[in-house]
Amino acid sequence: MTDESIAATSPAATSPTATGPAATSAAADAVVRVRDRYAAAATRAAAGQTLVDPCETTVFGAGLYDGTDAAASLAVLPAGVAEASLGCGNPLAVVDLREGETVLDLGSGGGIDVLLSARRVGPAGRAIGLDMTDEMLDLARRHAAEAGVANAAFLKGRIEDIPLPDASVDVVISNCVITLSTDKPAVFREIARVLRPGGRLGVSDLVADAVATRTQDVDPTGCGVTAVTADEYRVMLAEAGLDGISVTPTHEAGPGLSAAIVRARRPEV
Numbered sequence: 001m002t003d004e005s006i007a008a009t010s011p012a013a014t015s016p017t018a019t020g021p022a023a024t025s026a027a028a029d030a031v032v033r034v035r036d037r038y039a040a041a042a043t044r045a046a047a048g049q050t051l052v053d054p055c056e057t058t059v060f061g062a063g064l065y066d067g068t069d070a071a072a073s074l075a076v077l078p079a080g081v082a083e084a085s086l087g088c089g090n091p092l093a094v095v096d097l098r099e100g101e102t103v104l105d106l107g108s109g110g111g112i113d114v115l116l117s118a119r120r121v122g123p124a125g126r127a128i129g130l131d132m133t134d135e136m137l138d139l140a141r142r143h144a145a146e147a148g149v150a151n152a153a154f155l156k157g158r159i160e161d162i163p164l165p166d167a168s169v170d171v172v173i174s175n176c177v178i179t180l181s182t183d184k185p186a187v188f189r190e191i192a193r194v195l196r197p198g199g200r201l202g203v204s205d206l207v208a209d210a211v212a213t214r215t216q217d218v219d220p221t222g223c224g225v226t227a228v229t230a231d232e233y234r235v236m237l238a239e240a241g242l243d244g245i246s247v248t249p250t251h252e253a254g255p256g257l258s259a260a261i262v263r264a265r266r267p268e269v
């Protein structure tokens with residue numbers, strides 16, 4: 001994706017507070033910065049180097065899978081998959097996956113949650129990773145090939161404009177990516193569109209602890225985080241037409257920020 005195409009697809013309204021041409025340009029710049037940061041991280045991971053992404057602290061990465069039933073599955077994945085994990089939680093602990101389901105991971109990075117999901121849904125199911133960064137897609141496809149996982153696919157695209165048909169997915173997961181989006185309402189509308197009626201959302205993400213620590217302009221983690229509060233998150237999910245909404249902060253993840261577990265579902269009718 002070129003910088004021009006990113007600018008062309010960037011949102012007109014970018015946050016609960018920022019609107020207009022300056023905000024649009026700032027949003028496009030933020031997308032470029034996020035993509036470049038994760039392209040560099042993927043390149044280092046592909047070379048077998050330890051990731052030095054500024055997000056990689058004790059509250060991010062594969063350590064968050066310890067003590068869960070995903071830990072055993074992680075142990076059988078090829079070397080490098082866990083090391084390339086840059087999430088802030090474990091979405092597979094947030095949502096139950098059933099045999100035969102189709103799962104979509106928004107911002108799939110090196111593929112950790114896609115590969116774990118593919119095992120959970122079995123050969124009759126499918127796990128799809130979506131990411132805008134070519135280097136991350138290459139890394140994830142390499143990990144899938146090394147793991148011998150046949151029911152996983154990785155698509156290029158933006159989570160604000162998901163390249164999948166309406167009502168084609170049973171479960172949407174994501175791990176520390178929606179917080180990077182400068183157009184969260186668009187992300188939630190797209191989630192509601194691609195979920196089948198009754199489909200579920202299970203996400204690990206970052207939220208601001210209070211309006212005062214919203215990070216629309218300040219990025220204390222250096223990761224491109226644009227965190228909103230849990231209340232704002234709930235309102236946006238409801239406005240997208242989702243129900244069964246819960247946004248539960250779990251642990252501190254930076255100055256004024258918490259990791260959170262997010263659950264919602266698309267109504268049956």
Ligand SMILES: C[S@@+](CC[C@H](N)C(=O)[O-])C[C@H]1O[C@@H](n2cnc3c(N)ncnc32)[C@H](O)[C@@H]1O
Binds near residue numbers: 085088131159174
């Ligand atoms: C914090 S990393 C998380 C990766 C993965 N979920 C994990 O747990 O390791 C963020 C990933 O989301 C991707 N990403 C960020 N913003 C995106 C957007 N708007 N659309 C698609 N992918 C995006 C980045 O390229 C990167 O691979």
